[in-house]
Amino acid sequence: MSRPTGPSVVPTGEDMAQERPACALEPELVQRLLLTCREAKKSAYCPYSHFRVGAALLTRDGRIFSGCNIENICFPMGVCAERTAIQKAISEGHREFRAIAISSDLQDDFISPCGACRQVMREACKPDTVSRTHFPNSAENVTIKALSSQYARHRHVAGEGKWRGRNGFQHHCHVQGHGR
Amino acid sequence: MSRPTGPSVVPTGEDMAQERPACALEPELVQRLLLTCREAKKSAYCPYSHFRVGAALLTRDGRIFSGCNIENICFPMGVCAERTAIQKAISEGHREFRAIAISSDLQDDFISPCGACRQVMREACKPDTVSRTHFPNSAENVTIKALSSQYARHRHVAGEGKWRGRNGFQHHCHVQGHGR
Amino acid sequence: MSRPTGPSVVPTGEDMAQERPACALEPELVQRLLLTCREAKKSAYCPYSHFRVGAALLTRDGRIFSGCNIENICFPMGVCAERTAIQKAISEGHREFRAIAISSDLQDDFISPCGACRQVMREACKPDTVSRTHFPNSAENVTIKALSSQYARHRHVAGEGKWRGRNGFQHHCHVQGHGR
Amino acid sequence: MSRPTGPSVVPTGEDMAQERPACALEPELVQRLLLTCREAKKSAYCPYSHFRVGAALLTRDGRIFSGCNIENICFPMGVCAERTAIQKAISEGHREFRAIAISSDLQDDFISPCGACRQVMREACKPDTVSRTHFPNSAENVTIKALSSQYARHRHVAGEGKWRGRNGFQHHCHVQGHGR
Numbered sequence: 135m136s137r138p139t140g141p142s143v144v145p146t147g148e149d150m151a152q153e154r155p156a157c158a159l160e161p162e163l164v165q166r167l168l169l170t171c172r173e174a175k176k177s178a179y180c181p182y183s184h185f186r187v188g189a190a191l192l193t194r195d196g197r198i199f200s201g202c203n204i205e206n207i208c209f210p211m212g213v214c215a216e217r218t219a220i221q222k223a224i225s226e227g228h229r230e231f232r233a234i235a236i237s238s239d240l241q242d243d244f245i246s247p248c249g250a251c252r253q254v255m256r257e258a259c260k261p262d263t264v265s266r267t268h269f270p271n272s273a274e275n276v277t278i279k280a281l282s283s284q285y286a287r288h289r290h291v292a293g294e295g296k297w298r299g300r301n302g303f304q305h306h307c308h309v310q311g312h313g314r
Numbered sequence: 315m316s317r318p319t320g321p322s323v324v325p326t327g328e329d330m331a332q333e334r335p336a337c338a339l340e341p342e343l344v345q346r347l348l349l350t351c352r353e354a355k356k357s358a359y360c361p362y363s364h365f366r367v368g369a370a371l372l373t374r375d376g377r378i379f380s381g382c383n384i385e386n387i388c389f390p391m392g393v394c395a396e397r398t399a400i401q402k403a404i405s406e407g408h409r410e411f412r413a414i415a416i417s418s419d420l421q422d423d424f425i426s427p428c429g430a431c432r433q434v435m436r437e438a439c440k441p442d443t444v445s446r447t448h449f450p451n452s453a454e455n456v457t458i459k460a461l462s463s464q465y466a467r468h469r470h471v472a473g474e475g476k477w478r479g480r481n482g483f484q485h486h487c488h489v490q491g492h493g494r
Numbered sequence: 495m496s497r498p499t500g501p502s503v504v505p506t507g508e509d510m511a512q513e514r515p516a517c518a519l520e521p522e523l524v525q526r527l528l529l530t531c532r533e534a535k536k537s538a539y540c541p542y543s544h545f546r547v548g549a550a551l552l553t554r555d556g557r558i559f560s561g562c563n564i565e566n567i568c569f570p571m572g573v574c575a576e577r578t579a580i581q582k583a584i585s586e587g588h589r590e591f592r593a594i595a596i597s598s599d600l601q602d603d604f605i606s607p608c609g610a611c612r613q614v615m616r617e618a619c620k621p622d623t624v625s626r627t628h629f630p631n632s633a634e635n636v637t638i639k640a641l642s643s644q645y646a647r648h649r650h651v652a653g654e655g656k657w658r659g660r661n662g663f664q665h666h667c668h669v670q671g672h673g674r
Numbered sequence: 675m676s677r678p679t680g681p682s683v684v685p686t687g688e689d690m691a692q693e694r695p696a697c698a699l700e701p702e703l704v705q706r707l708l709l710t711c712r713e714a715k716k717s718a719y720c721p722y723s724h725f726r727v728g729a730a731l732l733t734r735d736g737r738i739f740s741g742c743n744i745e746n747i748c749f750p751m752g753v754c755a756e757r758t759a760i761q762k763a764i765s766e767g768h769r770e771f772r773a774i775a776i777s778s779d780l781q782d783d784f785i786s787p788c789g790a791c792r793q794v795m796r797e798a799c800k801p802d803t804v805s806r807t808h809f810p811n812s813a814e815n816v817t818i819k820a821l822s823s824q825y826a827r828h829r830h831v832a833g834e835g836k837w838r839g840r841n842g843f844q845h846h847c848h849v850q851g852h853g854r
Contacts, residue, residue, distance in 0.1 A: 177765050183542070183569065202765045204798075208608035209543065209569040211793045213757070218765050221758045225717050225742045248568035249433025253751045256429070258744075357587050362723070363749065382585045384618075388788035389723065389749040391613045393577070398585050401578045405537050405562045428748035433571045438564075609793025616789070 159192075159233055167192055167235035174200035174215065175237055181205065187245065188237040189215035191223050194230035199223040216251040220258050231258065339372075339413055347372055347415035354380035354395065355417055361385065367425065368417040369395035371403050374410035379403040396431040400438050411438065519552075519593055527552055527595035534560035534575065535597055541565065547605065548597040549575035551583050554590035559583040576611040580618050591618065699732075699773055707732055707775035714740035714755065715777055721745065727785065728777040729755035731763050734770035739763040756791040760798050771798065 167190045174188030182205050189201040201219025205212040216234060223231065234255070238245040247255065347370045354368030362385050369381040381399025385392040396414060403411065414435070418425040427435065527550045534548030542565050549561040561579025565572040576594060583591065594615070598605040607615065707730045714728030722745050729741040741759025745752040756774060763771065774795070778785040787795065 174765065177767050179764055179769075200765060201761075204761055204764050205569060206794055206797050208574070208610065208793050209565060210572045210574065211608065211610055211790055212570045213753075213761055214568070214570065217753070218761045221741075221744055221753055222762045222765065224719055224744050225714065225740060225758050225762065227717050229719075248571065249429035249431070249436070250568065250571055250751055251429070252432075253429025253748055254746055257746050354585065357585050359584055359589075380585060381581075384581055384584050385749060386614055386617050388613050388754065388790065389745060390752045390754065391610055391788065391790055392750045393573075393581055394748065394750065397573070398581045401561075401564055401573055402582045402585065404539055404564050405534065405560060405578050405582065407537050409539075428751065430571055430748065430751055433568050434566055437566050609789035609791070609796070611789070612792075613789025 163192060163233070164235075166190075166198060167233060168237070170198050170200050171215075171235040171237040174202050174219075175239070176202075178202040178215070179204045182207070182209065186239055187215040189219040190235045190237075191216075191219040191231055192233040192235075193223060193228045194232055195228075197223075197228065199226070199228070214248060214251050216247050217254050220251075220254055224258060229258075343372060343413070344415075346370075346378060347413060348417070350378050350380050351395075351415040351417040354382050354399075355419070356382075358382040358395070359384045362387070362389065366419055367395040369399040370415045370417075371396075371399040371411055372413040372415075373403060373408045374412055375408075377403075377408065379406070379408070394428060394431050396427050397434050400431075400434055404438060409438075523552060523593070524595075526550075526558060527593060528597070530558050530560050531575075531595040531597040534562050534579075535599070536562075538562040538575070539564045542567070542569065546599055547575040549579040550595045550597075551576075551579040551591055552593040552595075553583060553588045554592055555588075557583075557588065559586070559588070574608060574611050576607050577614050580611075580614055584618060589618075703732060703773070704775075706730075706738060707773060708777070710738050710740050711755075711775040711777040714742050714759075715779070716742075718742040718755070719744045722747070722749065726779055727755040729759040730775045730777075731756075731759040731771055732773040732775075733763060733768045734772055735768075737763075737768065739766070739768070754788060754791050756787050757794050760791075760794055764798060769798075 170190035171188040174190060175186040176188075177200075178186035178188065180186055180203055185203070187203040191199045191201070193199070199219050199222045201215045201217070201222060203212065203215045204218060216236060219234065220231075234247075236245050236247060350370035351368040354370060355366040356368075357380075358366035358368065360366055360383055365383070367383040371379045371381070373379070379399045379402045381395045381397070381402060383392065383395045384398060396416060399414065400411075414427075416425050416427060530550035531548040534550060535546040536548075537560075538546035538548065540546055540563055545563070547563040551559045551561070553559070559579045559582045561575045561577070561582060563572065563575045564578060576596060579594065580591075594607075596605050596607060710730035711728040714730060715726040716728075717740075718726035718728065720726055720743055725743070727743040731739045731741070733739070739759050739762045741755045741757070741762060743752065743755045744758060756776060759774065760771075774787075776785050776787060
């Protein structure tokens with residue numbers, strides 16, 4: 135019943151042609167990624183924000199590595215779910231990736247990687263890597279490139295650092311709006 | 315003789331209309347910013363990369379705060395020039411900014427803020443903030459929004475984490491190509 | 495009336511001899527440092543923790559640089575007060591320091607630098623640097639060396655990541671107990 | 675032939691009594707940890723420092739998670755081997771740990787965690803956690819507490835941010851000397 139919608143690309147100008155592979159992810163893989171990142175949230179250590187995030191990273195050869203956010207009483211010493219997943223995969227010898235899915239408890243907003251995670255993705259992920267943001271029963275496929283402009287595009291939608299939702303935390307390290 | 319070129323916007327699709335204020339920075343201010351960020355490089359503490367970066371942040375009320383990169387023997391404990399400047403300004407009570415200029419020793423590439431600095435800029439800077447990348451005798455004005463898509467647009471130009479130049483370091487935390 | 499107590503060293507074993515200069519800071523300087531770091535708290539940007547921290551760094555030639563914590567909606571992108579002060583000083587060309595004072599709103603606990611700040615202090619500060627923790631009307635002088643063992647010594651006192659106080663935040667990036 | 679020496683505690687004053695469990699690690703486990711962290715180095719992604727680090731984290735229930743350093747062209751966006759291992763374990767649901775072993779290519783120095791990793795260990799690791807530093811054919815057991823004072827104790831031995839060895843890199847995020 136309640137399941138992720140089929141992948142939908144959010145193209146941005148010139149992206150459309152060369153980044154088309156982004157939407158080439160098999161639906162079954164998309165489902166597995168979404169399930170994995172949702173499950174990964176359960177391991178989140180976030181006693182300060184109470185904002186759980188899960189990530190699932192797909193390697194070129196089909197393995198999936200999960201990650202969660204792990205906070206520290208010294209806030210700057212925490213780490214995001216995306217980087218946890220990427221570091222796990224790399225430390226196990228994987229260097230090529232196809233996609234990453236991210237999940238939070240947000241009800242009405244997709245979640246999107248912070249700038250630090252994007253910087254790490256840029257060096258760790260191949261150009262056709264699909265970054266996939268979603269909320270419980272919805273999902274969309276975006277390319278890293280599209281994500282880059284969304285980053286800014288949605289700042290007005292989502293508000294500048296506005297916090298909503300449970301525990302007063304809506305956006306943790308994530309600023310992207312609904313994509314529409 | 316040798317001076318920054320006049321500001322030229324690098325528009326990206328929908329950016330053009332609403333972000334036009336980006337190029338509204340007075341030429342004199344642009345010159346001051348460029349001089350300041352170039353001067354700021356001299357304080358860089360970068361014994362590990364030998365890659366000096368300087369930044370100059372313009373507050374809404376006309377003050378300029380400079381910054382440089384400060385490395386640490388534990389690489390992740392270092393900080394970029396942009397964030398140094400932003401932290402200085404905020405710690406002195408400034409919360410509204412107009413522009414930031416960045417400078418490196420790169421001869422043939424503009425320098426561009428890393429993802430972490432962009433994340434911090436998003437929360438610290440107002441929408442019309444101009445992020446200005448340049449190289450010794452050239453410069454261009456870009457909006458934060460335009461910068462976001464440049465981030466991805468130039469990865470193919472600049473190469474994936476390719477290092478060139480002095481000491482084997484060309485790109486430090488900066489990956490952007492020439493803008494063209 | 496209500497003013498910081500005179501400096502009292504908390505020696506730790508072998509530290510006592512060689513680090514004695516730590517307590518050699520003139521009382522007037524101590525007062526200035528304490529006032530400055532307390533004042534610096536006012537610039538703190540901490541909408542997520544509501545835990546204000548201020549720092550004051552004394553250079554070898556008598557200048558004082560202040561710092562505050564600056565948080566980000568992406569917690570790991572924030573910065574501590576101590577590092578803000580250190581980065582400011584270095585970016586202004588200062589490389590030699592005598593002391594750093596730290597202040598928070600804690601009522602019954604000294605505040606102590608997090609591991610990341612200690613790592614940065616190690617590279618930025620000279621051996622006789624005094625790290626000074628305090629609470630509103632009290633203060634103590636500790637050497638970097640003494641601080642290192644306090645780091646661990648007080649974990650049982652202060653509790654493992656226990657949060658108390660205003661807004662549910664007592665310890666931010668600071669874990670040290672009362673020193674006794 | 676060439677194998678790690680038996681565990682030897684480096685006690686520091688009051689540590690000795692209450693932290694004795696630190697040396698209670700079974701020799702077989704010590705061997706496994708050392709082998710694992712040495713093996714983990716092979717996955718290190720360190721194109722900028724060429725300084726490989728490996729870590730092996732032992733959970734309370736006997737599992738071992740490995741980690742390596744993963745650098746980024748933007749130095750501050752990198753991560754240390756210790757935190758990689760800790761994040762992996764936590765993201766897999768583990769919250770209680772016994773020991774962590776760290777390995778580098780240093781020939782004549784033990785390697786020791788940076789301040790950031792210590793901060794994370796403090797919140798992630800239980801008090802009796804053994805932090806184990808070593809070099810190819812030698813090893814020593816130290817408690818977190820002992821490590822804290824070693825941090826400072828060896829700064830004079832190891833030099834202030836001095837870089838030696840291959841590629842001009844001896845100490846990466848590690849400052850500790852030989853323990854003697």
